[in-house]
Amino acid sequence: MTDGLTINEAAETTGWSPRMLRYLERVGLIEPSRTDAGYRVFGPGELQRLRTLRELLARFDCALSDVAFAKRLRDDERLREEVDRWLEAPATRPEGVQAGDWLSWEQEKHQRLLALADVA
């Protein structure tokens, strides 16, 4: 065997079940290398990542899908921009706007969005 651990050994030292290690790979959170025969090989890096991941999830009480989405955010710049734009929008009370300003307000917003989209 090359250098790293097999899936069962990795499961042993990380606390994840073999099943979950395969699942984590499927959802894109890890990417263990393979032997020529297709056996997964877990190097020290992956092992550490796996332990850290457990702690991360526990400590902040978040889901795998959450971390997976964070990864998507990091990898897909377009997505990151759009989500950020949405989140930074005046989360509350644009209540200063009058009924008459309505249409213009919406249009202005539209303009701003287009401008931003243009830059990207």
Next chain:
Amino acid sequence: MTDGLTINEAAETTGWSPRMLRYLERVGLIEPSRTDAGYRVFGPGELQRLRTLRELLARFDCALSDVAFAKRLRDDERLREEVDRWLEAPATRPEGVQAGDWLSWEQEKHQRLLALADVA
């Protein structure tokens, strides 16, 4: 009535159901103001946000919980740091590490983590 729309009117113009508007509030994605009697009031800002949200979810095929987590990431600096740190870790092949380096590598990493934890 103040200025904005009631929940049913907002539902009408945004495409969300009233039920979902309440749900979106519950999961922290919107925060419509209230009348003295407790009725939700949706201003033009919220309405626009709501339309944008539909498009965002559809376009990138992501879930409400995903956007909710993005918000968490934005609001909780600690969480953002930790997730970022995890994601930027050598996602693959630390296969350059020799068997002999193993223990020291792990220990070193451990040291680094402890140091970081200390700072916080």
Next chain:
DNA sequence: CAAACCTTGACACAATCTTGCTAAGGTTGG
């Protein structure tokens, strides 16, 4: 070569997310 691994795939199940609907009760406006 046979035991002990590994692979993928499938079925299964609890927990959660998303969504609708209904009930019991306050608010508002004609």
Next chain:
DNA sequence: CCAACCTTAGCAAGATTGTGTCAAGGTTTG
């Protein structure tokens, strides 16, 4: 004052997540 709203709370059900287990078949190794 009554019809038409709004509120919260709850049950319900389909979809997704997280997890186990089992089957059929390749690989490694004593």
